[in-house]
Amino acid sequence: MPKAAAARHLGISQSSIFRILRTEPRRRPVARPRLRPVLSEADLGHLKSAGRMDSLAVRQGQWWRLFTAVTLHSDAAHLVSNVTTGLLLLGLAMGSFGPGFALLAAYLAGAGANLAVLLLRLRDYFGLGASGMIMGALGMLTVQSLALARSGIPGRQLVVRGLAGGMLLLVLFGTNPDTDVLAHVAGFMGGCWLGAVLLM
Numbered sequence: 001m002p003k004a005a006a007a008r009h010l011g012i013s014q015s016s017i018f019r020i021l022r023t024e025p026r027r028r029p030v031a032r033p034r035l036r037p038v039l040s041e042a043d044l045g046h047l048k049s050a051g052r053m054d055s056l057a058v059r060q061g062q063w064w065r066l067f068t069a070v071t072l073h074s075d076a077a078h079l080v081s082n083v084t085t086g087l088l089l090l091g092l093a094m095g096s097f098g099p100g101f102a103l104l105a106a107y108l109a110g111a112g113a114n115l116a117v118l119l120l121r122l123r124d125y126f127g128l129g130a131s132g133m134i135m136g137a138l139g140m141l142t143v144q145s146l147a148l149a150r151s152g153i154p155g156r157q158l159v160v161r162g163l164a165g166g167m168l169l170l171v172l173f174g175t176n177p178d179t180d181v182l183a184h185v186a187g188f189m190g191g192c193w194l195g196a197v198l199l200m
Contacts, residue, residue: 048072048128053114055125066118070110072128082130085173089137096144097198102137105198109136109190116186127180132187135174139191140198142166147199166192 051068058065073079093102113132117125145162166188174184 048074051128053117053125053127055118055121058118066111066114067107069114069128070107070130070133073130074128078129082134086130086134086137089134089141093137093140097140097195101198102140105140105194106133106137106191109133109139109187109194112136112190113183113187116190117180117183120182120186127183129180131174131179132183132190135170135184135187136191136194138166138169138173139188139193140195142169142188143192143195143199146196 051065051072053065053069054062073082090102090106093106096102097105110130110133113136114127117127142163142165145159148158148162149156170184170188174188175181
């Protein structure tokens, strides 16, 4: 129905409708509450120190730090780098071994990497991050090619290529001098061992 016909139907002139619309007060925007962080910087620092890998504390009986350190990160850049690499490698491992087995095995490889660092380093060690877990997923993917060894010579060639590819990716992702190379290599080796166990 046209505006003029609607105005006549209601018994109101068209100019009255425009006056009403112009004089109607405009609504003010609703003030949104400011979001506040749940944890303060001091709380985050305490959380990191309470769960990070601390070789002295583990030797004194705080064994859970082997596991909790895998879930903590030093800053946002550390977290983002582990998430981006982890989504790819853990996703492929979950597709190959199943979600539950792959996540558990990769997590155990990360904790095993912390244990290896504890046993191999003589000086006090502090560390955190999921890099050992991610390298464990890479190790699992590397030994996945062993399942092809039973299929003959072409399978053997694929095994060699798979193992070489996994080792090269370990060198690419795991040997940055600014990172914990020992934990990366130990996580990779733990992932290789757990992946081989899962393939049996």
